[in-house]
Amino acid sequence: MKIRFRFERSEELKYIGHLDVMRLFERAFKRAELPVAHSQGFNPRPHIVFAQPMPLGLSSSGEFADVELEKRYELNIFLEKLNAALPDGIKAVDARESTSNRNIMSIVEAARYRIDFNAMQSSDIDSIISKVLSEKRIIVFKKTKSGEKEFDIRPLIYEITGEANDGTGFFNVLLSSGQHNNVRPELFFEGVRICTGIDIEMTKMHRIMLYGRAENKWLPLTDERFLQRDL
Amino acid sequence: MRVQLDDKILMKVEKPARYTGGEWNMVVKNPRDVDVRFAFCFPDVYEVGMSHLGMKILYHILNKRSDTYCERVFAPWVDMEKIMRDEGIPLFALETKESVNEFDIVGFTLQYEMSYTNVLNMLDLAGIPKLSAERNKTHPFVIAGGPCACNPEPLADFIDFFAIGEGEEVILEIIDAYKEWKAAGRDRSEFLKKAAEIPGIYVPSLYNISYKEDNTILKIEPVNAGIPEKVRKRIIKDMDRADFPENIIVPFIGTVHDRIMLEMFRGCIRGCRFCQAGFIYRPVREKTPEVLLNQAKGAIEKTGYEEISLVSLSTSDYSCLTNFTQELLKLTEERKINLSLPSLRIDNFTIDLMEKAQKVRKSGLTFAPEAGTQRLRDVINKGITQNDITSSVKIAFEGGWNNVKLYFMMGLPTETEEDIEGIANLAKEVVDVYYNTPRKKRAKGLKVTVSAACLVPKPFTPFQWFGQDTVEEFHNKQMLLKDKLRKASRSIIYNWHDARVSLLEAVFARGDRRVGKVLLRAWQNGCRFDAWNEFFNFDSWMEAFEEEGIDPAFYANRTREFSEVLPWSHLDMGVSQKFLQRECKRAYKGITTPNCRVQCTGCGSSVFGTGICKTDPGKGEEA
Numbered sequence: 001m002k003i004r005f006r007f008e009r010s011e012e013l014k015y016i017g018h019l020d021v022m023r024l025f026e027r028a029f030k031r032a033e034l035p036v037a038h039s040q041g042f043n044p045r046p047h048i049v050f051a052q053p054m055p056l057g058l059s060s061s062g063e064f065a066d067v068e069l070e071k072r073y074e075l076n077i078f079l080e081k082l083n084a085a086l087p088d089g090i091k092a093v094d095a096r097e098s099t100s101n102r103n104i105m106s107i108v109e110a111a112r113y114r115i116d117f118n119a120m121q122s123s124d125i126d127s128i129i130s131k132v133l134s135e136k137r138i139i140v141f142k143k144t145k146s147g148e149k150e151f152d153i154r155p156l157i158y159e160i161t162g163e164a165n166d167g168t169g170f171f172n173v174l175l176s177s178g179q180h181n182n183v184r185p186e187l188f189f190e191g192v193r194i195c196t197g198i199d200i201e202m203t204k205m206h207r208i209m210l211y212g213r214a215e216n217k218w219l220p221l222t223d224e225r226f227l228q229r230d231l
Numbered sequence: 232m233r234v235q236l237d238d239k240i241l242m243k244v245e246k247p248a249r250y251t252g253g254e255w256n257m258v259v260k261n262p263r264d265v266d267v268r269f270a271f272c273f274p275d276v277y278e279v280g281m282s283h284l285g286m287k288i289l290y291h292i293l294n295k296r297s298d299t300y301c302e303r304v305f306a307p308w309v310d311m312e313k314i315m316r317d318e319g320i321p322l323f324a325l326e327t328k329e330s331v332n333e334f335d336i337v338g339f340t341l342q343y344e345m346s347y348t349n350v351l352n353m354l355d356l357a358g359i360p361k362l363s364a365e366r367n368k369t370h371p372f373v374i375a376g377g378p379c380a381c382n383p384e385p386l387a388d389f390i391d392f393f394a395i396g397e398g399e400e401v402i403l404e405i406i407d408a409y410k411e412w413k414a415a416g417r418d419r420s421e422f423l424k425k426a427a428e429i430p431g432i433y434v435p436s437l438y439n440i441s442y443k444e445d446n447t448i449l450k451i452e453p454v455n456a457g458i459p460e461k462v463r464k465r466i467i468k469d470m471d472r473a474d475f476p477e478n479i480i481v482p483f484i485g486t487v488h489d490r491i492m493l494e495m496f497r498g499c500i501r502g503c504r505f506c507q508a509g510f511i512y513r514p515v516r517e518k519t520p521e522v523l524l525n526q527a528k529g530a531i532e533k534t535g536y537e538e539i540s541l542v543s544l545s546t547s548d549y550s551c552l553t554n555f556t557q558e559l560l561k562l563t564e565e566r567k568i569n570l571s572l573p574s575l576r577i578d579n580f581t582i583d584l585m586e587k588a589q590k591v592r593k594s595g596l597t598f599a600p601e602a603g604t605q606r607l608r609d610v611i612n613k614g615i616t617q618n619d620i621t622s623s624v625k626i627a628f629e630g631g632w633n634n635v636k637l638y639f640m641m642g643l644p645t646e647t648e649e650d651i652e653g654i655a656n657l658a659k660e661v662v663d664v665y666y667n668t669p670r671k672k673r674a675k676g677l678k679v680t681v682s683a684a685c686l687v688p689k690p691f692t693p694f695q696w697f698g699q700d701t702v703e704e705f706h707n708k709q710m711l712l713k714d715k716l717r718k719a720s721r722s723i724i725y726n727w728h729d730a731r732v733s734l735l736e737a738v739f740a741r742g743d744r745r746v747g748k749v750l751l752r753a754w755q756n757g758c759r760f761d762a763w764n765e766f767f768n769f770d771s772w773m774e775a776f777e778e779e780g781i782d783p784a785f786y787a788n789r790t791r792e793f794s795e796v797l798p799w800s801h802l803d804m805g806v807s808q809k810f811l812q813r814e815c816k817r818a819y820k821g822i823t824t825p826n827c828r829v830q831c832t833g834c835g836s837s838v839f840g841t842g843i844c845k846t847d848p849g850k851g852e853e854a
């Protein structure tokens with residue numbers, strides 16, 4: 001059976017990279033004795049697919065992964081077994097059976113972040129936000145395999161709110177995410193710096209939720225609409 | 232004091248998970264609930280230290296005691312060290328993040344000489360005086376063990392006492408003695424005297440060393456009666472009953488050996504004359520297959536690791552290898568776990584085994600002829616012939632392997648140019664075997680890697696008296712070999728070692744107390760992480776020697792007489808000096824010595840009354 005689960009990773013476990021998270025889950029499934037199906041072929045790999053890579057330094061409450069198991073499990077038993085085998089700081093919080101054939105990575109279209117910052121100059125958060133939102137284009141440079149590329153992130157910033165006090169504060173932003181047009185928090189910050197000219201330093205990043213889009217709504221990946229076999 | 236690590240620090244350093252702990256199976260205790268806090272220090276970076284089996288075993292054994300909390304400490308990488316020094320953050324343990332100078336006992340494991348400056352650096356970062364003589368009641372005891380402790384003298388000024396030999400039992404006796412001492416509220420020196428009474432414990436400050444005019448040692452003697460004249464190593468008699476951790480810590484980040492390590496036996500029957508491990512871990516003591524299978528199963532269940540590796544000095548010498556590996560394969564195949572089989576001699580049986588064990592990748596196969604000619608292989612007692620090697624590689628090539636590594640050593644006693652050329656000839660032979668393998672059978676793209684290390688003569692080996700080649704001599708041999716290999720075949724890649732590192736290893740492997748000053752000076756000159764190419768600074772080391780008026784050649788390149796009092800002559804590793812002398816003479820004559828299973832040659836290790844010396848009646852000390 002295929003299970004899609006949501007998991008969280010807290011501050012204490014955010015100092016490892018995406019490959020480490022993948023390995024952590026592979027080992028946890030082994031410890032939990034939840035038999036993961038493996039790919040066929042020369043180098044059999046366990047069928048665990050993550051919706052979006054988790055860069056080092058990012059905590060999150062809204063990550064998703066699909067796992068293909070060789071046996072059927074009650075979803076609550078699955079969660080119980082898996083969590084008993086996960087180290088402190090990472091926790092599976094929701095599990096649904098999936099019959100969809102769609103690759104989970106292709107569903108992700110947006111992500112909501114809370115990004116904490118220190119601003120070197122005191123500046124009004126509302127004016128920063130309205131400045132960013134009033135721009136037509138915000139050109140940043142994105143590193144690609146063939147050097148740096150110009151990248152307009154303005155259309156990929158969907159929402160910004162925020163609060164600030166005495167030079168520290170946070171943004172709550174909804175950014176385009178996924179396999180295409182992924183805007184990482186660093187890139188968003190770069191954009192803020194470029195269009196406001198304010199010296200602003202990111203101190204913490206937290207992913208609140210990954211979303212897919214259906215029926216004109218942003219929906220978490222465990223929404224029924226993403227779990228059913230595609231028509 | 233609990234160290235505060237936040238994003239400001241951790242997001243600035245490479246691999247912050249080196250410092251955050253919290254891994255699966257990490258032991259959590261309340262430090263206020265225990266009597267003894269033990270900081271187990273590995274003087275290298277996390278990924279290296281976490282690959283070390285000895286640490287896992289002792290961590291487990293100490294933490295089984297409810298009165299003791301053992302925590303791990305690694306050398307912070309240079310980026311982290313800089314931040315720690317700038318911000319006044321002391322060296323801390325991963326479990327509680329509390330500073331190491333608050334612990335009762337700080338224990339270092341000494342695995343290689345080039346980690347010694349890291350020992351000093353870690354003490355310094357911990358705010359513990361580097362010199363034992365400067366420590367007082369407020370400081371922890373600093374102890375050390377591990378293979379390098381068989382000549383502990385270069386660290387004698389810095390370490391309060393050493394545990395000689397295997398640590399599993401003696402470490403518990405140390406804890407008991409410490410608790411007693413702490414409860415009695417006595418002087419620091421009282422504990423050192425008490426410790427010296429424990430078999431296997433060497434307290435350097437309780438020994439006087441006097442020197443002759445020619446700078447060799449005149450005498451090593453205890454300062455007063457009741458201190459043993461000789462300290463004999465400790466060993467585990469029954470490996471089956473030795474505590475072995477199944478719930479080992481599973482790191483979040485990749486480490487050098489990121490897998491279950493299943494120790495099959497200790498010691499080695501072979502007696503290759505350059506190999507210190509082959510002598511100091513005698514006699515061979517095996518675990519039975521049943522015990523090993525249980526431990527494998529337990530470790531797989533408790534860690535979730537995807538790979539298990541057999542650990543020993545020579546896998547092929549395990550007496551029940553066939554049955555055991557077949558059973559183990561069942562276990563691993565069922566659970567989709569990789570089995571890695573290092574140091575296996577290649578024959579039809581083992582190649583089949585490796586096919587089964589590693590379905591995934593045909594990684595490189597390793598052979599260690601160690602010397603280029605039969606004559607020289609006889610000198611070093613490496614019981615392997617040209618024919619053994621060529622027939623093994625033939626099997627390997629036919630089995631589809633195309634990546635072969637050949638390990639050699641340079642600077643062996645009696646070595647001539649012919650022997651160096653022999654390395655190239657042997658490598659060429661291997662290449663020829665490949666091209667003589669039918670095209671249909673062999674895999675495309677041959678790669679033969681020749682690695683030639685520089686011999687570092689080690690204590691308790693038959694070469695302990697031997698003067699190491701100078702850096703220049705090594706260099707000439709390396710250039711000669713490079714040239715020969717280039718002419719031999721384009722498929723050969725040649726790796727050589729920095730002879731300057733080997734020179735320092737030779738100094739600290741066989742140095743006496745006086746070289747401790749050089750260590751301290753080198754550390755002051757900024758040396759650390761000397762085992763890492765990017766940080767090794769030979770010039771700083773040479774300055775340190777000069778500043779302290781010590782000639783490295785005296786320790787590295789000088790050939791000693793049998794009559795010389797060696798700096799480690801008050802330590803007893805089981806093998807007798809008489810035996811080592813006999814082996815040394817045979818080496819120079821090119822006479823080989825049979826392995827322990829063929830015939831006991833009376834090395835002295837039968838004093839322990841266990842292992843292979845006991846299994847065959849009629850074996851014992853030769854007159």
Ligand code: SF4
Pocket residue numbers: 513514515827830831832833834835836837843844850851852
């Ligand atoms: S006493 Fe004999 S059998 Fe025992 S280790 Fe020495 S040589 Fe081998």
